[in-house]
Every structure is written in structure tokens, then in C-alpha cells.
Amino acid sequence: MARKKQYREEEVIDKAMHLFWRNGYEKTSMQMLEKEMGINKFSIYSSFGSKHGVFLESLKCYKSKVAAMFERFKNSSNGIDDIKQFFHDSVNICYQDDSEKGCLMTSTYYEFSGNDDDLVNNQMISFMEGLKELIIEKLKINSSKDEETILKQANFLVLAKHGLAAATRVNSRKEIEDYIEMTFKNV
Helix, strand or coil, X not given: CCCCCCCCHHHHHHHHHHHHHHHXXXXXXXXXXXXXXXXXXXXXXXXXXXXXXXXXXXXXXXXXXXXXXXXXXXHCCCCHHHHHHHHHHHHHHHCCCCCCCCCHHHHHHHHHCCCCCHHHHHHHHHHHHHHHHHHHHHHHCCCCCCHHHHHHHHHHHHHHHHHXXXXXXXXXXXXXXXXXXXXXXXX
């Protein structure tokens, strides 16, 4: 008879997500995961297969954490103002008690670029393409701009969002607010 788990997978994955969010994939060891998750390696391997399996589940957990913010952004209809609000919302997440600084998806995107890990890369590509599509959709609202200009602005805003994610780790809230304001003066 198999032993009953003494932990809830959602809770231990949330803890692992925060660890990966702080440290990245490569700098997170199995020993760190054991300590943070409060379970032993056997349980980690039994439930998730490997460190990589824990990481994939952590990415899913992060996506569910930010899903409401993305849903608001998706359902909004005020164009550029919605993109700007999305930038503010993504910063505000960093200041919640249960969050880390930066963006786990952006950090993972940087860490895994050029890597042969198809599972992670496919998640990153999907996430980034989805973000870019939403930005393009919002730029088209009440726009007299041509497709080429909209694409250039979308590329600019995606890169600005990456920079914003990095800035939340080291810059003051006032500097970040100024960054957002100046970003949207160029759109």
C-alpha cells in the first residue's frame, strides 16, 4: 500500500516557484528545493520526476498567479491606456506580500534563450507571443497607425516590459513609475 502524501502539491509548488523566481533555474539546487518545499528528494522525484518537472510546474503556478492581471488586460478596451495600466499592474504584483521582485517568465526567458530545452522554450515563446499579440490588439484600438508602426511599437513595448521586470529588482518605485511614464511618452 502506498503512503499517503503529507503535503499538498499546490503548496509545495508555490514555495518552489518563489525559490526559482528569486534564484533562477540553474542557481536553484535540489537541496534548496528540499528545504524550501519542506519535503525530501524522494517525494520531489516521486511527485514531479525531477528538478525540471518542479520547474515546469512552477511556471504553470506563476501563470495562474498572474492570470487575473492578463485577463483584465485582455478584456480591456482603452488601447494604449490599457497597456500602460498593464505595466503598472505588473509592477504592483512585485510589491504584494506573497511575491518576489521581477517577473519569473522574463527571467526564465533570459535564462533559457539559446537553450535546447523545448518544453521551457515553448512555454516562453507562447507566453511572449501572447503578450505581444495583446499589445498589438490594444495598439490597434482607435489607431490611425499603419501595421508596420504598430508592430514596431509592440516590439518596443515588449522590450520595455522586459526592462521593467528587471528594474523592479533594483530600482525604487519612483524610478519605476518614471520609467513607465517616459515609456508611454514615446508611444
